[in-house]
Amino acid sequence: MSEETITADEPTRRDFIYVATGMMGAVGVAAVAWPFIDQMRPDAAVRAAGLPVEIDISAIEEGQAITVTWRGKPYFVRRLTGEEIAASGELGAGDMKDFQPSDERISGPADAENQWVVVSANCTHLGCIPKTVENAPEGWYCPCHGSVFDSTGRILRGPAATNLPLPPFVFASAETLVIGTETAGA
Numbered sequence: 001m002s003e004e005t006i007t008a009d010e011p012t013r014r015d016f017i018y019v020a021t022g023m024m025g026a027v028g029v030a031a032v033a034w035p036f037i038d039q040m041r042p043d044a045a046v047r048a049a050g051l052p053v054e055i056d057i058s059a060i061e062e063g064q065a066i067t068v069t070w071r072g073k074p075y076f077v078r079r080l081t082g083e084e085i086a087a088s089g090e091l092g093a094g095d096m097k098d099f100q101p102s103d104e105r106i107s108g109p110a111d112a113e114n115q116w117v118v119v120s121a122n123c124t125h126l127g128c129i130p131k132t133v134e135n136a137p138e139g140w141y142c143p144c145h146g147s148v149f150d151s152t153g154r155i156l157r158g159p160a161a162t163n164l165p166l167p168p169f170v171f172a173s174a175e176t177l178v179i180g181t182e183t184a185g186a
């Protein structure tokens with residue numbers, strides 16, 4: 001009669017069942033967890049929402065402002081006329097509550113006239129979107145509670161206490177503005 005000897009080093013049928021059960025459990029946990037892990041990954045649109053945005057400014061005429069979106073928030077891009085630049089330069093500290101020299105808010109591509117203003121389009125009072133007033137020293141009017149901003153986004157009067165903030169931006173070329181970075185080519 002032959003006798004089967006089993007040593008501790010040899011896998012038994014019971015060991016195999018334990019191992020197989022454990023592996024199936026791990027696969028099951030992974031299968032259940034994957035939808036949650038996958039759900040936590042930002043989709044392409046969300047990832048893109050945080051990236052800098054390129055804006056073709058070649059068709060924007062003097063005196064015109066457009067509204068663009070970056071990170072889900074609106075921003076004004078305005079090309080000033082010579083009269084608007086002159087009028088904003090004449091305003092002093094006594095004309096506004098959050099004074100900042102206008103030339104610190106007006107910029108442009110290298111080798112081109114500084115005539116661009118890029119500012120948040122959310123009123124600094126309670127966040128409404130002001131209306132653009134073209135070709136006038138009063139550049140934006142907020143219909144919610146009457147705040148008035150000059151053409152560089154500085155608060156002139158009304159309940160808003162601070163100027164429209166400037167986002168990070170850079171002119172990548174004479175035709176291209178990039179909002180969301182201060183480094184050309186980023």
Ligand code: FES
Binds near residue numbers: 126128142
């Ligand atoms: S939200 Fe603009 S004045 Fe109140």
